[in-house]
Amino acid sequence: MKLASLRSGRDGALILVSRDLRSALRVDHIAPTLQSALDDWPRIEPTLQALYGPLNRGELIGAFAFDASACDSPLPRAYQWADGSAYVNHVELVRRARGAELPESFWHDPLMYQGGSDRFLAPTDDIVADPDWGIDFEAEVAVITGDVDRGVNSEQALSQLRLLMLVNDVSLRNLIPGELAKGFGFYQSKPASAFSPVAVTPDELGDSWRDGKLHRPLLSHLNGRLFGKPEAGEDMTFDFGQLVAHAARTRRLEAGTIIGSGTVSNKQGTAHGSSIADGGRGYSCIAELRMIETIRDGKPSTGFMRDGDRIRIEMLDAQSRSIFGAIDQRVRSVNRPT
Amino acid sequence: MKLASLRSGRDGALILVSRDLRSALRVDHIAPTLQSALDDWPRIEPTLQALYGPLNRGELIGAFAFDASACDSPLPRAYQWADGSAYVNHVELVRRARGAELPESFWHDPLMYQGGSDRFLAPTDDIVADPDWGIDFEAEVAVITGDVDRGVNSEQALSQLRLLMLVNDVSLRNLIPGELAKGFGFYQSKPASAFSPVAVTPDELGDSWRDGKLHRPLLSHLNGRLFGKPEAGEDMTFDFGQLVAHAARTRRLEAGTIIGSGTVSNKQGTAHGSSIADGGRGYSCIAELRMIETIRDGKPSTGFMRDGDRIRIEMLDAQSRSIFGAIDQRVRSVNRPT
Numbered sequence: 072m073k074l075a076s077l078r079s080g081r082d083g084a085l086i087l088v089s090r091d092l093r094s095a096l097r098v099d100h101i102a103p104t105l106q107s108a109l110d111d112w113p114r115i116e117p118t119l120q121a122l123y124g125p126l127n128r129g130e131l132i133g134a135f136a137f138d139a140s141a142c143d144s145p146l147p148r149a150y151q152w153a154d155g156s157a158y159v160n161h162v163e164l165v166r167r168a169r170g171a172e173l174p175e176s177f178w179h180d181p182l183m184y185q186g187g188s189d190r191f192l193a194p195t196d197d198i199v200a201d202p203d204w205g206i207d208f209e210a211e212v213a214v215i216t217g218d219v220d221r222g223v224n225s226e227q228a229l230s231q232l233r234l235l236m237l238v239n240d241v242s243l244r245n246l247i248p249g250e251l252a253k254g255f256g257f258y259q260s261k262p263a264s265a266f267s268p269v270a271v272t273p274d275e276l277g278d279s280w281r282d283g284k285l286h287r288p289l290l291s292h293l294n295g296r297l298f299g300k301p302e303a304g305e306d307m308t309f310d311f312g313q314l315v316a317h318a319a320r321t322r323r324l325e326a327g328t329i330i331g332s333g334t335v336s337n338k339q340g341t342a343h344g345s346s347i348a349d350g351g352r353g354y355s356c357i358a359e360l361r362m363i364e365t366i367r368d369g370k371p372s373t374g375f376m377r378d379g380d381r382i383r384i385e386m387l388d389a390q391s392r393s394i395f396g397a398i399d400q401r402v403r404s405v406n407r408p409t
Numbered sequence: 410m411k412l413a414s415l416r417s418g419r420d421g422a423l424i425l426v427s428r429d430l431r432s433a434l435r436v437d438h439i440a441p442t443l444q445s446a447l448d449d450w451p452r453i454e455p456t457l458q459a460l461y462g463p464l465n466r467g468e469l470i471g472a473f474a475f476d477a478s479a480c481d482s483p484l485p486r487a488y489q490w491a492d493g494s495a496y497v498n499h500v501e502l503v504r505r506a507r508g509a510e511l512p513e514s515f516w517h518d519p520l521m522y523q524g525g526s527d528r529f530l531a532p533t534d535d536i537v538a539d540p541d542w543g544i545d546f547e548a549e550v551a552v553i554t555g556d557v558d559r560g561v562n563s564e565q566a567l568s569q570l571r572l573l574m575l576v577n578d579v580s581l582r583n584l585i586p587g588e589l590a591k592g593f594g595f596y597q598s599k600p601a602s603a604f605s606p607v608a609v610t611p612d613e614l615g616d617s618w619r620d621g622k623l624h625r626p627l628l629s630h631l632n633g634r635l636f637g638k639p640e641a642g643e644d645m646t647f648d649f650g651q652l653v654a655h656a657a658r659t660r661r662l663e664a665g666t667i668i669g670s671g672t673v674s675n676k677q678g679t680a681h682g683s684s685i686a687d688g689g690r691g692y693s694c695i696a697e698l699r700m701i702e703t704i705r706d707g708k709p710s711t712g713f714m715r716d717g718d719r720i721r722i723e724m725l726d727a728q729s730r731s732i733f734g735a736i737d738q739r740v741r742s743v744n745r746p747t
Contacts, residue, residue, distance in 0.1 A: 151527035189489035189663035256594025325527035
């Protein structure tokens with residue numbers, strides 16, 4: 072089943088979206104918002120599922136053409152957004168470029184930061200920021216959970232996953248060192264993230280969803296050119312069951328909690344992977360390419376995002392059909408009038 | 410005006426509370442929840458204010474005896490909870506005990522971490538945790554904001570404050586060093602916080618609310634004995650306007666955002682203040698007392714909280730009347746059955 076939220080007020084209006092992303096049906100009479108559906112999922116989900124087959128078969132009066140640009144993030148605001156760093160290659164690269172060693176513990180104890188969730192960007196909203204802050208995208212996969220008890224193990228955690236999405240975890244690279252040096256996390260350096268227009272139930276993903284990982288390439292296009300196509304199912308040191316269990320170690324998680332995978336990154340059989348230009352799978356953020364450039368040339372040659380730059384993040388199924396719709400955003404400098 | 414949320418479902422039911430905390434009135438027909446009131450504050454607030462005078466005068470049919478134990482946190486779950494460290498004495502003490510210098514920048518650039526907000530503890534809920542994690546309280550003041558634009562200055566931020574509350578920012582001291590060493594913030598070491606039963610509008614505080622600070626002692630009683638009574642208006646290096654503006658530097662804040670002051674701590678004209686036992690104003694967390702003991706004796710003598718320990722946090726007005734009601738919690742070990 073695929074769900075989305077039409078732009079409407081602070082929380083959007085829940086719609087059911089057909090598998091091929093061509094048609095949609097308002098279901099806000101069943102649950103007004105995605106959060107309200109998640110709050111009462113065991114009761115709401117069967118009613119939504121009952122409409123999904125007929126919607127896919129084009130049998131429903133009231134269905135309309137799906138338009139991703141009319142969508143807010145599936146949860147326009149959420150009660151929790153916590154982002155792991157499951158692809159340790161990404162962490163190793165980022166640290167290596169600043170001359171820091173990767174502690175051995177990072178291979179068995181996940182990194183996770185608490186992100187801001189009071190307002191997400193819609194999937195086609197501009198990223199409004201100051202280019203001097205070093206604007207970068209981070210392409211990731213995320214799950215939305217139901218209620219998760221404190222102290223669950225990873226199998227129990229997996230059973231509480233409701234939906235999957237893609238994320239652009241917008242990062243302000245030039246603010247990160249100062250924030251992390253203060254020791255309290257990323258606060259100012261991680262402004263609002265954007266999510267894919269559509270969130271999907273795990274059963275929708277077939278064989279691509281196994282062992283708590285999503286086994287499909289994650290495609291990032293920067294200004295229309297392929298920038299990365301790493302396999303999200305490879306080099307993921309911690310699966311989503313482990314990430315959710317990590318989050319729930321000392322506290323209960325409320326329904327609607329979003330847990331991210333961290334930037335998807337493959338080693339590609341090399342030290343740290345290689346770029347699309349060099350024939351590799353590329354990367355899911357500019358920072359990693361700059362690290363490779365720094366390791367190779369002593370300094371980075373690719374700049375961060377500038378006013379007007381465009382990032383498109385998408386995942387296709389085995390038949391090349393978009394699973395989640397695309398995150399497709401442009402940078403707008405804070406200094407440029409609306 | 411004073412507001413609270415009766416325990417009811419995931420978001421509570423909004424009630425108006427009389428100034429003396431003796432009576433209350435359900436107002437969930439005006440706004441079902443505090444979040445919904447905050448979402449539409451300019452429209453809802455005058456209607457609530459119109460009932461507040463009559464409630465205080467005992468004129469309203471339907472008013473009932475206020476009972477803090479029937480209350481959830483004013484926002485039982487919130488879209489954002491970010492906690493500053495405005496009392497640099499606290500930061501200096503905590504760092505000194507682990508042999509770390511206080512960077513000079515901490516005096517003009519606030520520390521702030523993103524906290525979990527998907528589920529808060531009710532003001533009288535047990536703190537369920539493993540005593541081996543080093544359970545501590547942190548008594549603080551917090552504000553709830555309306556919508557705050559990105560890049561506001563501190564005066565503009567102050568004009569967007571809607572409500573004030575007290576907080577117990579529960580901390581797991583033995584997990585903090587490991588989490589901070591990973592560089593991504595406190596995640597596992599900051600489980601759910603608890604807030605005072607009542608949230609109050611700034612106008613309710615009279616002369617005690619000035620310059621973006623709340624000028625009253627914050628009282629903490631541990632197991633029935635006074636543990637701290639520092640002045641919340643003293644040694645607050647960053648006022649709430651500055652804290653909110655700091656939070657909004659790179660992003661808009663959505664209505665219902667909670668921003669905390671950090672642990673209230675006074676220097677008391679000495680190097681780092683002194684305890685109640687030594688005739689001082691004491692502290693708002695056990696960690697600070699342990700630091701003083703470590704500085705004086707080479708090691709701490711006071712332990713963290715154990716199964717059955719009780720913490721009560723409250724603030725009184727100039728006539729010794731409780732302003733926010735009390736946070737009054739007991740520790741229950743995860744190992745003890747309910």
